Amino acid sequence: MATKSDEDRASSYEPSSAGSDESHIPDVQNDCCNPLEETKYIVSESMLMELFNVCRRCQRLATPTVHQRVGTMVKIAAECEFCGFTWLWCSQPHVGSIPAGNIGLSASILFTGALPSKFLRVLRCIGVATLTQRTFSNHQASLLFPVVARVWDRQQRDYVTRAEDRGKPLVIGGDGRADSPGHCAKFGSYSTIDLEEGTVIDIQLVQVMISFQRTILCCTTMVL
Template sequence: MSEEDEEVLCEEPSPTCDPHQNGIDKFIVCQEELMALFAICPACCEKSDSRIVQQEGTFVKIEQVCACGYQRFWQNQPILNRNMPTCNLLLSGAIHFSGCLATQTLRMMTLFGLQCISASTFFHHSGLAERAGQEF
């Protein structure tokens, strides 16, 4: 579907039609290509070392270290309070509000090789939403 088609479909305001409703677009990126971005030091342009230091569902944090003394940490998404990766929560919400079965959706993502949340994380997020709804 082209951008022109999306504009035609979105003439009437609708929360399900906005392609940017979660604030930003998300992309599938292969690990090898992601790590290639950290192979060269931005300070001295020499080869640097990088490694994944944390991975939780859709979240990944990378450390880059160079012999010149340059060091940085990069993460692919913001963290909400209580150390919850934003996209992990958004994925749970998308599964819930789409009406799809969580176990089948997460199994499909796993078979595709996508890093995703576990079924227990999905049900934990669902429980948090239910408890929050009871407080109102």
């Protein structure tokens, strides 16, 4: 079971950009709001460039260019043709060192159960800048799976606390699924549920038959 210090370290964890197409990204933070909860829009590049045709300093003609693309993020550089003033604009805030839209897209694919190859192909077919499947896999392994595990551990600890405070015997039920068409029947998942609260207590991947009985005992011991 994770300690408080483990969670403190995990909350400040930032995945490495090694092996990803998101290297050399500046660390930009947006403290005003949660960037993952903001509304997003699909904007054509030609319409976006119209916003940078005017110099911010002298209000005269400027020349914008696409400076960098990183997944769903675009960075635009603009230079005034008269006063020489230049500036950079980024389409997304960053979470750590990763564009927030890229993390949000990877999380949406994983948490909705969508197939990443098909989902990303749809975006590419309509011309939307998007992630590569390799980047999605990096996000999944280095960021999303650890977050899911941490939330699951926290929910289990909260349940144990509630069960102790309840101060009465628990009514626990369990069931396992060991076979489905096209899959091996040697292993299965076994779930235990608090029948009064309707809360899933634990899920384990086990071998069928004998291991199911051991899982029932282990899950019951964990709660009690």
